[in-house]
Amino acid sequence: MSETIAHHNEHRDDEASKLGMWLFIFTELLLFGGLFVTYAVYRHGHPQAFHLAAEQLDVVVGTINTVILLISSMTIAMSTTAIQKKDKRTTLLLIAITLVLALVFLVNKYFEWSAKIGHGIWPGSPLLEELGRGDTLFFGLYFFMTGLHAFHIIVGMVLLTVVFVRVQKEKLTFDNFQLLENGGLYWHLVDLIWIFLFPLFYLIT
């Protein structure tokens, strides 16, 4: 409280920004929550088909992407430490690595999706209709959920690019890095959601 008043001239309250980010993360979790419910309902209805369909997905690519995201979460967390140590170069380097890893994730995703589409599997495709209801629902959810997740990756990349530029221009410094921390929080969320998507689609067969 006293902090708020001390800062009222410059209208800055880091605690408020962090709280706001956490609340936003809650809403994101509930957004995906609706899809997890849908997944649970349809998995319950079509256990056999979900089992077989999951085996169609490439566990290797999935695992690689999981590792990539985990490392990127680590690098963005490290950048938050680096900026507090007033090490601008390392901070920038770590954010850049995070961005590159995000890009690699998307490239992998692109090849994964195109392979599926090449096999005639896309939402509403005639082949899926032939394969039956369980497969239609499984791949519908697969494309929808990983697609929405990929969209979040892109949003996260835009956010982290803004952070990068602001660190570069020294708008974000060791005593004023809340935006970097919020960017990191968001990135962890994107990572966290993938941690649930990965077993649901690739591992539980």
Next chain:
Amino acid sequence: MSSNNTNHTGYKSYLEEDGGRKGIFKWILSTDHKRIGLLYLYAMMGWFIVGVVLGLLMKLELIAPGKTIMGPQAYNATFTVHGVIMIFLIVIPGLPAVFGNFMLPIQIGAKDVAFPRLNLFSWYIYVLGGILVIISLFGNGPPDTGWTFYAPYSFKTGTNMLPAALGAFVLGFSSILTGLNFIVTIHRMRAPGMTWFKMPLFPWSLYGTAWIQLLATPVIGITLLMVAGERILGIGFFDPAKGGDPLLYQHLFWIYSHPAVYIMILPAMGAISEIIPTFSKKTIFGYKAIVISTLAIAFVGYFVWGHHMYTSGMSGAALWAFSLLTFIVAIPSAIKVFNWISTMHQGSISTEIPFLWAASFIFIFMIGGLTGLVLGSLAVDVHLHDTAFVVAHFHFIVFGGVGFAFFGAMHYWFPKIFGRMFDKSWAKTGWITFSIGFVTLYGPMFYLGIMGMPRRYFDYLDEFHGPNIISTMGALVMIAGFLIILINLIKSARHGEKTTEMNPWGGTNLEWQIPTPPPLENFDEIPVIDKATYKYD
């Protein structure tokens, strides 16, 4: 709406402080929470007039059996667009967007909300959502699904429902961001000394509401995205032909849309809790009970969505649980009513306009609430489901509850907002006309519903003719009342008698301890709170 007010107390009010901008930019670029509140007010006023006209068209169609002024397709489109506008563009943003924005920072002793730019951004998102709704009217014709967008019809219909659904999605974003802003504001920016239980009840109600906005809205967001996926890609989530389950859509839809009813009504209850002690000159009765019942409604409200689906197909155990929870959620609402009545008891009541609105709110809200219990009973609901009874109940709560509280709040805070007083005798005429019209409009629909008249049809059997005529007459009276209120308020905001009186009603909260109209950042010095609010000697 208000032109330059000059006053003689040597400060600049927020209406004069234009940040060096000209014309409309004084408004649409300002991050002042008070101006943003008024931006919402004006936008909502425009939408409300459209919604009222659509409602009137339906009532005119129903004045006689058979086709009167429109056919079935036009009627379906009319009730859909009426619903989408009234729900997503008016009652959900409702009191929080207008009075929450204007009064929340003042009532907790802050200079603005926590994120002023985000606040303005929320308004732009709101406008964007409105534009999408307008777009849905063109192309293949306005949507005809009902505001609920029920699957599978929502992706089978040839009408232009996609922009309307996306509009609702976008408006959800605006609602989420406003809620987020309010929660952070309340946590971080209360004046020193204002502990949680010294906070006035309107901010408390906004706090409960904000959590619902935050935690329930994403569910409808994703559901509408799934419907969009269905329409564009034909994924099959809700399409029984592809293995999807339309019932799942209903569940997901109501998981948001039932709590949304509390997004609408909680701030209304908060405003009533402000008005009643002020005009009873008495400390609010059971402050803590009102606070706790607010939180209880917000919490239990998440678990009653199934009562919209009694006839859709659910297990007996689920039906039983949802019915029980529905009865439980009525308890905190009843507690509030008892608190308001007890506050009036032995108070020295002055029947000023805001009090009249608050008192009639209690009357209307009780009818709406008790008929809600009728619908919450399993056996009775089977008979009443999808009849005019539901429409009557719904309008008593959502239009009666929110509308009466909104007009009450509007008159209550009017002098503070505009620095002018409204014409009290016209305001009273408007109130009585509106109230009589309201009861005459929706009252007969309870009877019609019990007699078996279904809702959402442009036509009905001859035996329902009489009550429908009364209902349409009521609509005309109510609209006359609404016009009186609207014109009176607009005229008064522009040319009404100027007032710089800080506290015209004798209220106890912080908004009555700052100049009228308030200066740009509300307080020169952040006040220190050392006593509970609502204290009268």
